[in-house]
Amino acid sequence: MSSNPLPTGVTPVKSTGLHVGEIAPGVKKVDPIIIADGVTRKFGGLTAVNVEHLEIPRNAITALIGPNGAGKTTLFNLLTGFDKPDTGSWTFDGKNMKGVAAYQAAKLGQVRTFQLTKALGLLTVMENMKLGAKNQVGERIFPSLFPGFWRKQEATNEVKALDLLKKFKLDTKQTDFAASLSGGQRKLLEMARALMSDPKLVMLDEPMAGVNPALTQSLLEHILNLKQEGMTVLFVEHDMHMVRHIADWVVVMAMGEVVAEGPPDEVMRNQKVIDAYLGSHQDVDLGVVTGRVKGKMDPEAKKMAEEVEHLDQAINASEKGDN
Numbered sequence: 001m002s003s004n005p006l007p008t009g010v011t012p013v014k015s016t017g018l019h020v021g022e023i024a025p026g027v028k029k030v031d032p033i034i035i036a037d038g039v040t041r042k043f044g045g046l047t048a049v050n051v052e053h054l055e056i057p058r059n060a061i062t063a064l065i066g067p068n069g070a071g072k073t074t075l076f077n078l079l080t081g082f083d084k085p086d087t088g089s090w091t092f093d094g095k096n097m098k099g100v101a102a103y104q105a106a107k108l109g110q111v112r113t114f115q116l117t118k119a120l121g122l123l124t125v126m127e128n129m130k131l132g133a134k135n136q137v138g139e140r141i142f143p144s145l146f147p148g149f150w151r152k153q154e155a156t157n158e159v160k161a162l163d164l165l166k167k168f169k170l171d172t173k174q175t176d177f178a179a180s181l182s183g184g185q186r187k188l189l190e191m192a193r194a195l196m197s198d199p200k201l202v203m204l205d206e207p208m209a210g211v212n213p214a215l216t217q218s219l220l221e222h223i224l225n226l227k228q229e230g231m232t233v234l235f236v237e238h239d240m241h242m243v244r245h246i247a248d249w250v251v252v253m254a255m256g257e258v259v260a261e262g263p264p265d266e267v268m269r270n271q272k273v274i275d276a277y278l279g280s281h282q283d284v285d286l287g288v289v290t291g292r293v294k295g296k297m298d299p300e301a302k303k304m305a306e307e308v309e310h311l312d313q314a315i316n317a318s319e320k321g322d323n
């Protein structure tokens with residue numbers, strides 16, 4: 001679990017009143033952008049995802065959290081069309097997404113940041129940005145026969161890309177190979193590239209992983225700006241401090257199911273959530289982790305001690321009421 005000291009000076013305005021009725025897993029939202037029903041995905045005998053009902057609130061920042069192996073990435077892959085469920089369906093912005101492939105989902109306004117792979121690293125920053133644009137004329141056969149038309153679109157994309165790169169302070173790097181960027185700059189590029197398609201929903205997979213503290217503030221501000229600009233954000237994150245700081249709503253998964261959801265402070269104090277984190281390390285001697293029993297901390301125990309400490313710190317901070 002990464003632990004970025006959160007910068008002072010970023011004070012998010014939290015969205016409230018997102019749900020209808022009593023808070024419980026599957027609670028209805030006032031204005032959901034995603035509604036999922038009965039979504040399951042098995043790998044052999046293992047049920048990685050088993051989500052009965054889930055609604056993601058529009059124009060809010062929702063964090064998807066849970067211990068390792070909870071099914072967060074699998075659910076992300078399903079919702080973005082990168083994987084197919086065994087059962088279930090969901091709508092995005094009122095549209096049934098059954099059988100909708102990732103590139104089509106992106107055209108509908110649901111975009112996911114994807115990691116800068118080795119191949120993309122060999123493209124320049126600007127080339128990466130252009131890959132993120134939708135409705136590229138060159139992709140379609142008929143218009144691509146008319147270079148004038150094609151070049152016009154290319155120029156429009158370039159202007160838009162440069163605009164975004166300026167915003168993300170990457171404009172001076174536009175001709176650099178993407179592979180030469182630092183970990184944090186790569187995350188910024190991934191986010192900037194996603195914005196090339198004017199999304200309604202931006203899905204981020206561990207946006208803070210591998211980001212050094214110097215760029216943490218900038219990344220947080222960009223995520224908060226997405227909401228400010230009317231977009232919806234759904235992100236998977238292990239860093240509880242970040243979750244508490246910027247999420248309006250938190251969905252907790254454990255063993256494929258949604259075990260809790262709600263505003264961050266409430267969710268982190270939820271016994272089911274604490275149990276989910278503790279219960280995810282069944283092979284670990286809890287006595288050793290808590291120091292009550294003498295023994296060697298193996299890597300699994302160390303990881304657990306770290307996770308529990310972060311959860312603990314987040315709970316303490318929320319009790320003190322600081323941000």
Ligand SMILES: Nc1ncnc2c1ncn2[C@@H]1O[C@H](COP(=O)(O)OP(=O)(O)OP(=O)(O)O)[C@@H](O)[C@H]1O
Pocket residue numbers: 043046047048066067068069070071072073074075
């Ligand atoms: N392609 C696959 N083949 C077999 N099992 C898989 C596959 N993908 C995921 N799993 C299993 O499904 C379960 C859920 O995995 P998933 O990666 O979705 O969890 P996660 O919550 O994202 O975990 P982490 O926080 O560690 O990334 C795990 O037990 C994992 O081993």
